[in-house]
Amino acid sequence: MEAFYTIQGEGRYQGTAAYFIRLGGCDVGCHWCDVKESWDAEAHPQQSIEEIVEQASKYPSRVAVITGGEPLMHNLDALCEALHLQGFRTHLETSGAYPLTGHWDWVCLSPKKFKKPLAEVCQAADELKVVIYNKFDFEWAESYSQQVGKDCTLLLQPEWDRTELMLPLMISYIKQHPQWRMSLQMHKYINVP
Numbered sequence: 001m002e003a004f005y006t007i008q009g010e011g012r013y014q015g016t017a018a019y020f021i022r023l024g025g026c027d028v029g030c031h032w033c034d035v036k037e038s039w040d041a042e043a044h045p046q047q048s049i050e051e052i053v054e055q056a057s058k059y060p061s062r063v064a065v066i067t068g069g070e071p072l073m074h075n076l077d078a079l080c081e082a083l084h085l086q087g088f089r090t091h092l093e094t095s096g097a098y099p100l101t102g103h104w105d106w107v108c109l110s111p112k113k114f115k116k117p118l119a120e121v122c123q124a125a126d127e128l129k130v131v132i133y134n135k136f137d138f139e140w141a142e143s144y145s146q147q148v149g150k151d152c153t154l155l156l157q158p159e160w161d162r163t164e165l166m167l168p169l170m171i172s173y174i175k176q177h178p179q180w181r182m183s184l185q186m187h188k189y190i191n192v193p
Ligand SMILES: C[S@@+](CC[C@H](N)C(=O)[O-])C[C@H]1O[C@@H](n2cnc3c(N)ncnc32)[C@H](O)[C@@H]1O
Pocket: 026, 032, 033, 034, 035, 067, 068, 069, 070, 071, 093, 094, 095, 096, 109, 110, 129, 131, 157, 158, 159, 160, 161, 185
């Protein structure tokens, strides 16, 4: 759909310069999704892997973040291989709703109620990033913390439009349950893509 060089705004790599590759297509249907224009894969031009990697290589960071849409709707083996050949680390942003393809240096799993993640993606997650939309989402987040590996970083991220409402609950929850960390969408505060 698009690719851009920016600062990773979320998760453990927040603040790190990275090349983002946003793949079109998603059928998960989160009503609060902040990139609904990504859902229809057909609405975006196709690009070859060679073109994508050539563009990415023009920038100094060797972190590539593959996002979407739901990137796992595509087979990502060849893209990851091409990025690795050029010295990139490959980072994935996924809902986990489709089988894992590609070789990953970092997997961010953000599970969704609308289409549940597969066990294999839960097992592969390096970070679990749960979007908090309402007060019931804390218990739901806990249920996924049981399904990821023991070294997985646990993150709570407020749904952007509900930040003001959810932040006080999140602060108090994290103080009580310090295994969780806060993830804020930094890029939206500092106005970068
Ligand atoms: C747009 S999604 C694309 C990748 C994949 N489909 C997924 O959901 O993980 C990238 C990240 O943004 C998060 N996200 C999307 N809309 C959001 C919103 N309104 N507020 C907070 N986080 C949001 C998702 O949960 C996910 O972690």
